[in-house]
Amino acid sequence: MRSMVWLVLATLALGAHASEEDSTPCDNVETDQQNYDCALFSRTTAERELDAAFADLLERIKEQYAGQEAKISDLSKRLNSAETLWKQVRDADCKVETFDLTPGKPFDAALNTCLAQRSDDRSEYLQTLGLQSSD
Template identity: 90%
Template sequence: MRTMVWLALAALAFGAHASEEDSTPCDNVENDQQNYDCALFSRTTAERELDAAFADLLERIKEQYAGQEAKVSDLSKRLNNAETQWKQLRDADCKVETFDAKPGQAFDTAQNTCLAQRSDDRSEYLQSLGLQ
């Protein structure tokens, strides 16, 4: 489990932060506290990016269906419902994935890593939606 967490954190740190020149808590992770700090940072960053991807998608819908308020409203409602259900599934999946983690920092690190991974995946999906 620990190896999976380290590999996941490395992938997240590289993928989500490779273009950033600023130092992050994911630089030079060498101990459990730094691992926890990186996981929390990754989760926070991934959730912020998820919110931005969702907001961008809603804006693309408004642009695509300009002047068609009924379509904008209907599709926006469907997307909001889908996002709510997806978050419930993400949270349930992460509860399964972290089932054996011991309460405390190890659990929190695993939970944050899982939520960050799922949120990154969802952001990519939302960005890929090509409404036409």
């Protein structure tokens, strides 16, 4: 039963990712191994997208504050610190969510699914930053 719950969660978390590529490990998930592969794919994809969203944010900051090197430097340092802290909280929260699971592939799949979901949420948040005017 627990495997089925994680299968559903992994499938939901990957809806956006699956449409971006022709074939993914999340197509036709029927076994625990396929669920694990899908969750790992989801995490890897979400973390890659998170890194891209963060890099894009830094570029937007450079454009927004062009010619204001002190502001760019200060804000970039703050963003890097915030991102480091956020990743620590994300990892800790996901460890709490998977606390009751025994080590092994079901635990790994649940942890990867949690990390993917949190990373997707963070990517969306980062995409909203740096869009205000710099009056």
